[in-house]
Amino acid sequence: MSTLEPPRARYKQVASLLREAIRRGDYLPGSTLPSQPDLAREYGLNQSSISRAMAMLQSEGWVRTEHGRGSVVLEMPTVKRVRRIARDYRSGQSYSSYAEEMADTGLTPRTELVSWGAETFPEGIAEALELDPGTRGLVRKRHMFADDKPVQLATSYIPMDVAGSVDIAMPDTGPSGMYERLAERGFGPVRFTEDIEVRSATPDEASFLNTAQSQPVFCVLRTAFDANGRRVEACTNILAAFRWKLTYAWGQEP
Amino acid sequence: MSTLEPPRARYKQVASLLREAIRRGDYLPGSTLPSQPDLAREYGLNQSSISRAMAMLQSEGWVRTEHGRGSVVLEMPTVKRVRRIARDYRSGQSYSSYAEEMADTGLTPRTELVSWGAETFPEGIAEALELDPGTRGLVRKRHMFADDKPVQLATSYIPMDVAGSVDIAMPDTGPSGMYERLAERGFGPVRFTEDIEVRSATPDEASFLNTAQSQPVFCVLRTAFDANGRRVEACTNILAAFRWKLTYAWGQEP
DNA sequence: TAGTGGTCTAGACCACTGC
DNA sequence: CAGTGGTCTAGACCACTAA
Numbered sequence: 001m002s003t004l005e006p007p008r009a010r011y012k013q014v015a016s017l018l019r020e021a022i023r024r025g026d027y028l029p030g031s032t033l034p035s036q037p038d039l040a041r042e043y044g045l046n047q048s049s050i051s052r053a054m055a056m057l058q059s060e061g062w063v064r065t066e067h068g069r070g071s072v073v074l075e076m077p078t079v080k081r082v083r084r085i086a087r088d089y090r091s092g093q094s095y096s097s098y099a100e101e102m103a104d105t106g107l108t109p110r111t112e113l114v115s116w117g118a119e120t121f122p123e124g125i126a127e128a129l130e131l132d133p134g135t136r137g138l139v140r141k142r143h144m145f146a147d148d149k150p151v152q153l154a155t156s157y158i159p160m161d162v163a164g165s166v167d168i169a170m171p172d173t174g175p176s177g178m179y180e181r182l183a184e185r186g187f188g189p190v191r192f193t194e195d196i197e198v199r200s201a202t203p204d205e206a207s208f209l210n211t212a213q214s215q216p217v218f219c220v221l222r223t224a225f226d227a228n229g230r231r232v233e234a235c236t237n238i239l240a241a242f243r244w245k246l247t248y249a250w251g252q253e254p
Numbered sequence: 255m256s257t258l259e260p261p262r263a264r265y266k267q268v269a270s271l272l273r274e275a276i277r278r279g280d281y282l283p284g285s286t287l288p289s290q291p292d293l294a295r296e297y298g299l300n301q302s303s304i305s306r307a308m309a310m311l312q313s314e315g316w317v318r319t320e321h322g323r324g325s326v327v328l329e330m331p332t333v334k335r336v337r338r339i340a341r342d343y344r345s346g347q348s349y350s351s352y353a354e355e356m357a358d359t360g361l362t363p364r365t366e367l368v369s370w371g372a373e374t375f376p377e378g379i380a381e382a383l384e385l386d387p388g389t390r391g392l393v394r395k396r397h398m399f400a401d402d403k404p405v406q407l408a409t410s411y412i413p414m415d416v417a418g419s420v421d422i423a424m425p426d427t428g429p430s431g432m433y434e435r436l437a438e439r440g441f442g443p444v445r446f447t448e449d450i451e452v453r454s455a456t457p458d459e460a461s462f463l464n465t466a467q468s469q470p471v472f473c474v475l476r477t478a479f480d481a482n483g484r485r486v487e488a489c490t491n492i493l494a495a496f497r498w499k500l501t502y503a504w505g506q507e508p
Numbered sequence: 509t510a511g512t513g514g515t516c517t518a519g520a521c522c523a524c525t526g527c
Numbered sequence: 528c529a530g531t532g533g534t535c536t537a538g539a540c541c542a543c544t545a546a
Binding site for chain 2: 059060189190191192193194195196197198199200214216218225227241242244245246247248249250251252
């Protein structure tokens with residue numbers, strides 16, 4: 001039994017002790033912490049207090065507690081990596097793909113095509129593409145992994161008259177290949193904007209990204225414009241916000 | 255007394271009811287919710303349960319509870335605004351100032367110079383500028399407001415041999431004016447990178463930005479390079495992540 | 509089934525704020 | 528000082544997971 005003394009709230013002290021233990025490596029990612037009754041006995045506290053400590057560790061991204069199973073240790077939230085470089089477009093490469101981003105980090109990228117086909121666009125997407133609400137178009141969903149760990153959800157939206165047919169999404173070659181095919185159709189993207197927001201993860205997103213519920217996620221919306229200023233593609237990327245660093249670069253090439 | 259029924263946790267139902275009430279405008283930003291004992295009576299629950307509901311609303315950014323005072327309603331977290339546009343550098347403007355960003359949003363900007371002088375650079379800054387740890391240089395801290403509400407903390411770091419003297423920070427004209435003075439000294443910035451991270455707010459940051467404790471904040475680190483590739487300035491911006499949308503644009507001008 | 513975490517109570521005491 | 532939120536207990540019951 002440890003000595004937990006005021007004035008610091010005891011559940012906060014327990015959270016600190018567990019946090020340090022995780023940081024030290026006493027509990028490895030993927031393993032589970034001792035049960036709440038066990039911890040309550042160990043620290044001489046009530047289960048309710050331990051539960052509060054767990055809630056704290058969850059909100060900080062250290063663990064994810066699962067009803068009936070236990071509290072699973074997650075990846076250290078401090079491991080961040082560069083994600084994206086918007087190169088000078090004169091270099092002939094105005095957009096860097098997921099595979100290229102990962103190559104810079106030493107991680108092995110992998111992409112899974114989840115679904116593709118004609119669907120009604122969500123409201124925010126229709127707005128970004130300046131289409132009427134309820135418009136249908138080509139929707140293409142992908143899951144991205146780094147070293148086989150899930151890291152990103154990507155969804156691409158292309159108006160039907162720009163895409164021509166849903167076949168433009170196959171074979172699956174990522175945005176770069178898609179942009180080439182758009183160019184062949186006379187809709188080559190030459191300008192991009194990215195809107196970066198942070199919001200709480202939905203349960204589905206938290207589950208795929210392997211984070212605690214309601215953890216903040218980056219929600220990046222890229223819009224691609226062709227030479228006539230027409231909006232030819234919108235693409236959303238969802239990433240666990242505490243685990244990533246987004247980098248943008250512009251100006252004269254070095 | 256309302257009817258709170260399982261299976262939804264009752265504290266979650268209370269949180270939902272209060273959330274909707276705030277959204278409807280029953281409680282305006284700046285006002286305080288009823289006290290926890292009052293709410294406990296109203297909903298037929300224990301104060302502990304109400305306290306949990308409040309913790310939930312806090313983590314979602316709706317209120318900030320202050321010990322001994324009450325739970326203060328914050329600005330709606332859904333009001334987001336465009337913050338930044340990295341224009342094509344050929345247009346003669348490779349960086350848009352805070353005042354210009356705000357002008358696009360219809361908000362009235364105001365900047366307060368908090369401090370300026372020679373200080374030891376933090377570790378992350380020394381690293382970004384490729385200086386030895388412990389190096390001293392010019393540090394300039396500012397507070398930014400929009401319509402007189404605090405929105406951003408900015409700190410600029412310039413190596414001493416680049417700045418020449420601390421006088422380069424005066425008069426206070428924001429980064430654009432500073433970049434002109436750096437250009438006069440032969441260190442005109444021509445390339446920029448911005449690293450965007452999300453982390454929990456420190457108590458000081460939460461207090462200034464008027465958010466609940468530990469709410470996520472954007473931490474944007476801009477690094478400026480001169481024509482020789484020398485790193486001439488680093489600048490950090492802290493913003494409440496749930497309230498802002500960061501926008502980057504590149505490619506051919508429309 | 510046994511073990512896990514999730515919720516809730518009744519009551520208590522403390523710490524902080526403002527009058 | 529009275530009123531506020533913060534913490535904690537002892538005990539209870541429920542819901543979920545896994546064997």
